[in-house]
Structure formats: structure tokens, C-alpha cells
């Protein structure tokens with residue numbers, strides 16, 4: 001699995017000022033899981049590694065970076081990685097930038113059973129959405145952000161009466177893949193039109209599953225779905241692709257918002 005290098009490995013002996021999600025919950029209890037899953041050596045081995053490319057380390061590092069971009073602010077948003085038969089999932093309702101590998105859930109892809117459940121914590125409410133990207137699109141990583149510009153473009157599209165964000169003739173469009181399958185290999189070109197479907201928000205994150213799956217079926221080439229007044233889900237075959245696509249899209253959304261403020265059309269005449 002190809003991972004992007006995010007930073008040099010931290011020394012196993014170095015101290016850290018961050019508190020993990022379990023500690024956050026001890027300080028500010030939110031919800032208590034009834035299950036008391038035993039902490040086995042095998043379960044701990046799933047999230048213990050000095051390799052910065054290990055999914056458990058990567059999720060924590062990515063969420064720290066995403067926090068600085070305003071993508072996972074106030075416990076919103078998150079990231080999940082599929083590594084073969086293992087799915088790595090963040091806990092729900094915690095400050096995502098403070099997570100530690102030991103706060104993560106690990107699910108078996110085939111059985112959907114949790115191989116590791118940290119005590120007290122609950123798995124992210126985004127889990128069914130992440131699973132949709134893994135199962136329907138063979139993704140290796142799915143990122144959910146609450147980026148302000150992603151939300152703003154959904155509002156601009158809502159005001160324009162459309163449930164598809166469309167834009168053309170921006171260099172960064174080349175950062176987005178054409179689609180799936182042999183004939184859709186490679187990325188969009190400068191003259192191609194980028195289209196991202198928008199679904200309505202629901203009261204509870206997990207209830208987005210059916211409409212997100214329907215949008216994926218209706219837009220078989222899309223690598224992202226915007227959620228009205230909420231944010232975006234972006235996926236890729238691996239962490240590097242999901243991350244760079246998410247960055248490219250967010251850059252495009254920022255431009256779109258600025259273009260709108262300047263009275264410029266997203267599709268040049």
C-alpha cells in the first residue's frame with residue numbers, strides 16, 4: 001500500500017504534549033460504551049508501530065494537519081484507512097487533532113467485526129460513509145472535512161438551484177482523477193469540467209449513508225461527494241491520492257468562493 005510520508009518518525013522515547021482521545025473522554029465524559037472488550041496483545045499490535053506509514057500513526061498525523069486547515073475543527077470530520085482486511089477508524093465526538101493510535105478502532109473488512117475497540121469511546125458516526133467508499137469504490141482512504149469553503153460552495157449551489165458543483169478551466173482540476181476503469185485512466189485535463197454531486201444533510205451523520213451511496217452510483221466517476229451545509233467526503237485508492245484530491249478540491253472551492261465574490265463565473269463563456 002503506497003502511503004505518503006508526512007513527517008520524520010517520532011522517537012519512541014520522546015514525550016508529547018497532546019492528550020489522546022481516551023484521556024479527553026476521561027476529562028470530559030460524553031458517552032460510555034457498554035462493551036468491555038478485553039485488551040489483548042493482538043489488538044494492541046494492530047495499532048502499535050514506530051513506522052510513520054502505519055495507518056494508526058497516519059490517521060493521527062493527518063488529522064493534526066487537517067485541524068490546522070480548519071477541516072476537522074470542533075471534533076467534526078475525520079479520516080479512515082483501509083489496509084487490506086483492516087479498517088482503521090477514529091472515535092466519535094473527540095478532538096480529532098489530539099488522537100493517539102491507541103484511541104483507534106480496527107474493524108475486520110470481511111466480517112465487519114471490531115478487532116479492537118478502545119474502552120469508553122464509540123466509533124466515528126462517519127463509519128458507514130467511509131465503508132461506502134471502501135466497498136463501492138475500492139478506496140484505501142476516505143477523508144471527511146468540514147471545510148468552510150466546501151460548505152460555502154454547497155450554499156452557492158443551493159442558491160443557484162443545482163445539486164452539482166461544476167467548474168472548468170482551472171489548472172488545479174488536473175489534480176482530480178477522470179474516473180474509474182481502463183478508459184478513464186489519468187486525471188482530468190485543463191479543459192475538462194469537474195463535477196461534484198451534492199447531497200442533502202441529515203440530522204445524524206450515519207443517516208447520510210443511503211444518499212451518499214446513491215450519489216456514488218449515479219456519479220460512477222466521482223471521487224467525492226459534497227454534503228449540503230456540512231462538508232465533503234473524498235476518497236482515493238490510497239492515502240496519498242485521497243489527501244492530494246482533498247487538497248486540490250479545497251483549493252478549487254476556495255477559488256470558487258472568491259470568484260463568486262468578484263462576480264466571476266465558474267464556467268467561463
Ligand SMILES: CSCCC(=O)C(=O)COP(=O)(O)O
Nearest residue numbers: 075076077092093124125126
Ligand atoms: C460537530 S461534529 C458533528 C458530527 C460530524 O459531522 C462529524 O463529522 C464527526 O463525527 P464523529 O462521529 O467522527 O465525531
Ligand SMILES: [Zn+2]
Nearest residue numbers: 076077205231
Ligand atoms: Zn461531518
